[in-house]
Amino acid sequence: MSNEKVIQVEGLTKMFGDFTAVNDITFEVNKGEIFGFLGANGAGKTTAMKMLIGISKPTSGKAKVAGFDVFKHAEDIKKNIGYMSQKFALYDDLTVKENITFFGGIYGLPRKRIKEKSNVLIEELGLEQVANKLVGSLPLGWKQKLSFSVSLLHDPKIVFLDEPTGGVDPITRRQFWEMIYKAANNGTTVFVTTHYMDEAEYCDRVSIMVNGKIEALDTPKKLKEQFKVANMNDVFLKLARG
Amino acid sequence: MKTILYIIQKEFKQIFRNKGMLPIIFILPLLQLVILSNAATFEVKNIKFGYIDNDRTSTSRALVEKFNASTYFDVLTDFPSEALASSEMLKGKVDIILEIPHYFERDLQKEKHNNLGITINAIDGAAAGVENVYVTQVIQHFNQHLKVDLVQVSDQQVQPITIETIPLFWYNKTLNYKTFMVPGILVLLVTMITLFLSGMNIVREKEIGTLEQINVTPIKKSQFIIGKLFPFWVIGMGLLTVGLLLARLIFNVPMIGSLSLMYLYTSIYILVILGIGLFISNFTDTQQQAMFIAWFFKVIFILMSGLFTPIESMPKWAQIFTEFNPIKYFVEVMRMVMLKGSGFTDILPQLLKTLLYAVVMNGLAVWSYKKTN
Numbered sequence: 074m075s076n077e078k079v080i081q082v083e084g085l086t087k088m089f090g091d092f093t094a095v096n097d098i099t100f101e102v103n104k105g106e107i108f109g110f111l112g113a114n115g116a117g118k119t120t121a122m123k124m125l126i127g128i129s130k131p132t133s134g135k136a137k138v139a140g141f142d143v144f145k146h147a148e149d150i151k152k153n154i155g156y157m158s159q160k161f162a163l164y165d166d167l168t169v170k171e172n173i174t175f176f177g178g179i180y181g182l183p184r185k186r187i188k189e190k191s192n193v194l195i196e197e198l199g200l201e202q203v204a205n206k207l208v209g210s211l212p213l214g215w216k217q218k219l220s221f222s223v224s225l226l227h228d229p230k231i232v233f234l235d236e237p238t239g240g241v242d243p244i245t246r247r248q249f250w251e252m253i254y255k256a257a258n259n260g261t262t263v264f265v266t267t268h269y270m271d272e273a274e275y276c277d278r279v280s281i282m283v284n285g286k287i288e289a290l291d292t293p294k295k296l297k298e299q300f301k302v303a304n305m306n307d308v309f310l311k312l313a314r315g
Numbered sequence: 316m317k318t319i320l321y322i323i324q325k326e327f328k329q330i331f332r333n334k335g336m337l338p339i340i341f342i343l344p345l346l347q348l349v350i351l352s353n354a355a356t357f358e359v360k361n362i363k364f365g366y367i368d369n370d371r372t373s374t375s376r377a378l379v380e381k382f383n384a385s386t387y388f389d390v391l392t393d394f395p396s397e398a399l400a401s402s403e404m405l406k407g408k409v410d411i412i413l414e415i416p417h418y419f420e421r422d423l424q425k426e427k428h429n430n431l432g433i434t435i436n437a438i439d440g441a442a443a444g445v446e447n448v449y450v451t452q453v454i455q456h457f458n459q460h461l462k463v464d465l466v467q468v469s470d471q472q473v474q475p476i477t478i479e480t481i482p483l484f485w486y487n488k489t490l491n492y493k494t495f496m497v498p499g500i501l502v503l504l505v506t507m508i509t510l511f512l513s514g515m516n517i518v519r520e521k522e523i524g525t526l527e528q529i530n531v532t533p534i535k536k537s538q539f540i541i542g543k544l545f546p547f548w549v550i551g552m553g554l555l556t557v558g559l560l561l562a563r564l565i566f567n568v569p570m571i572g573s574l575s576l577m578y579l580y581t582s583i584y585i586l587v588i589l590g591i592g593l594f595i596s597n598f599t600d601t602q603q604q605a606m607f608i609a610w611f612f613k614v615i616f617i618l619m620s621g622l623f624t625p626i627e628s629m630p631k632w633a634q635i636f637t638e639f640n641p642i643k644y645f646v647e648v649m650r651m652v653m654l655k656g657s658g659f660t661d662i663l664p665q666l667l668k669t670l671l672y673a674v675v676m677n678g679l680a681v682w683s684y685k686k687t688n
Contacts, residue, residue: 160524163528
């Protein structure tokens with residue numbers, strides 16, 4: 074982990090009419106870090122993330138992702154990031170291989186490279202048997218792993234994961250986090266939201282959002298010390314309850 | 316450019332993999348062409364004809380016989396009373412009632428005036444109008460012959476000079492309504508399929524969440540839209556081809572003009588429809604909304620296209636409105652080229668207007684498609 078900042082956010086705010094979904098948040102994320110972005114349902118996590126990946130315009134504030142301004146250069150940000158949404162967003166009516174080829178093509182990867190990548194990827198995920206099956210027929214856990222791999226296809230600097238392990242069994246969750254670690258070791262910054270507090274423990278640093286504001290931001294260890302509790306679950310409960 | 320190819324490849328795979336959509340795209344329209352072209356006729360036939368003969372003479376019987384001889388009338392019954400005839404009309408069992416008055420023959424011979432009573436069921440005003448013309452023609456014809464028959468005794472009579480008009484029907488000599496309708500219905504099919512497919516396609520990706528995934532990629536808006544719409548453009552042209560073949564083979568509709576001109580025009584026309592479809596899907600969140608809006612425009616466009624009712628007889632404001640109706644131009648061009656053999660310069664006004672329409676609609680569609688909200 075270096076001190077290079079890949080995400081710099083200052084006073085970022087998003088309003089929907091009178092409602093302030095994200096209220097003046099400020100934080101930085103280092104290169105190669107696994108940054109946990111926690112909060113209760115409706116706390117504003119997804120909204121904040123959408124501003125950082127350039128599909129939602131902030132109302133005010135500043136933010137730079139991968140060195141590009143979210144207001145002016147949203148399209149440049151998109152070249153440098155991967156994103157996996159809460160909702161499974163690969164094409165159910167395309168096969169595993171076709172999905173990989175399609176997204177590789179969209180990111181402008183050369184055909185040869187797409188072929189290599191998809192072979193490596195399918196092997197790593199152990200999907201050889203189902204490579205030519207429609208994605209819609211796969212179990213959720215496999216889909217999520219595939220989805221994560223596809224978001225890393227173009228070797229992005231940062232990958233944004235929005236509740237990647239929702240509804241997934243404990244074994245798959247474990248494997249998923251191994252994949253996250255592997256990506257981080259390769260120098261990819263991981264920005265992840267989750268509801269599972271045991272997963273929060275795996276992060277290098279964690280921020281906790283309550284009602285649109287970041288109420289705590291530190292390593293899991295320091296947060297536990299600060300709130301004088303034994304685990305992240307209690308940290309979260311203390312904060313979220315006010 | 317390469318990016319566009321990836322999208323096109325993906326779209327075609329999805330279209331041909333969707334077993335529910337394939338017959339809707341390819342078989343239903345052609346069934347519609349065959350069924351509608353045979354059924355949607357303006358001719359009024361099999362008119363249910365009833366009469367009340369109060370005279371009961373050879374003249375009155377001869378008049379009824381005239382109707383019987385016509386292929387347009389099914390002479391049903393001789394009603395004993397007017398009341399009974401009215402109640403039958405109320406039930407819908409008879410369309411026209413002819414009432415022949417008492418002393419019909421006697422009055423005619425004395426060259427007195429006499430009035431025949433005609434009652435027409437005019438719930439369908441257009442059909443009633445046509446029926447009225449038929450009836451009048453039959454009676455006039457009968458009247459002429461009768462005059463000759465009755466007057467020939469006095470040879471001093473000066474024969475009235477009658478002016479007869481002999482109409483010549485150009486471009487559709489036999490007034491075959493199929494020749495007129497088939498090109499129009501072909502227009503509907505090409506329009507309907509391309510409008511619905513393009514209107515529902517992008518909104519479908521919105522619904523299933525894949526559009527968001529596309530929006531976080533660095534793909535350019537124009538690349539995405541071209542890649543998305545191109546397959547539907549191909550399908551539209553394919554439908555035109557099959558439709559033209561059917562028109563020739565089944566309905567024997569002539570193709571007098573240039574086929575390549577027809578394709579040139581259609582290729583631009585489909586762009587207009589795709590632009591409209593895309594525009595709709597940019598402003599809707601669900602396929603259901605998109606479908607309703609597409610229907611709304613489609614019904615207005617069809618009814619005001621001159622396909623079923625002539626534009627010339629619409630009120631002024633409506634005629635101005637039809638200037639913005641792409642289907643109107645397509646119907647005009649299709650009929651002009653197929654039936655009249657119009658050339659490039661003849662359809663140039665329609666071609667230019669359609670081109671302008673295509674540029675405006677697609678411009679709006681690309682503009683309103685937002686990768687960032």
